[in-house]
Amino acid sequence: MVAAVINIFALLLLFISFLKSNKKTKGALKIALFKGLGLAPQLISLVALIGIVFAFLPPELIKEFLGGNFSLIQVGGAALFGAVMMIPSLIALPLAGSLIDAGASYTPVAAFITTLTMVGFVTIPVELKELGKKITIYRNGLALIFALVIAFMIGVFI
Incomplete structure (x- = not known):
């Protein structure tokens, strides 16, 4: 709708x-x-x-690493993976839905999506050149903090 x-x-x-x-x-x-x-x-x-990754990764494995009991390691790993990846949101959002369907918890998936869209480790060289060192560090640092806060809030409310 x-x-x-x-x-x-x-x-x-x-x-x-x-x-x-x-x-x-x-x-x-x-x-x-x-x-x-x-x-x-x-x-x-x-x-x-x-599609290939989901074909070879059984849902039990995804559930083991991203599901079950809440762990800071899960959230940190998902956040780091999201910060390093360069995937368009058009692909990342259905991927997040597939992870949740496979048994992943909301908090690590939210950490993955929020860092993916807010933190840009891959774009740091361009940001350093265009924005300068200070703004790049502040922007990425604050984006990482806020992305994790958002992920924890989603985990609490959902």
Whole structure:
């Protein structure tokens, strides 16, 4: 239902954009199409990789490492894995759902997702160059702290 509302809203805005400037809207759609086609191989390979991992990792193993009794090691490992990975949210969110379906606890999965989207160890070289050392350290440090706070809050409330 939410996806339908979002898509209808997007189509409405697209229609309004066509009314304002037909030429600019067609140009923007053309750019979006080529960007999407450029991302397609990466997205398909990530989906395939996740499928292969889930095919060889039994749910019992996932439950053993990420489920069961709450452990700081679970949350720390999931947070570190999320901070180091560079997976688009489009792929990470269904992955999180699959982990929960396989028996993972909410807190480590939340730590994985929040650090994945908020902390950027992979992007540190670019951040250092563009933002400087001080801002990069503050941003990533605070993002890590807040990501863990969010993960623990999700674990408490769910």
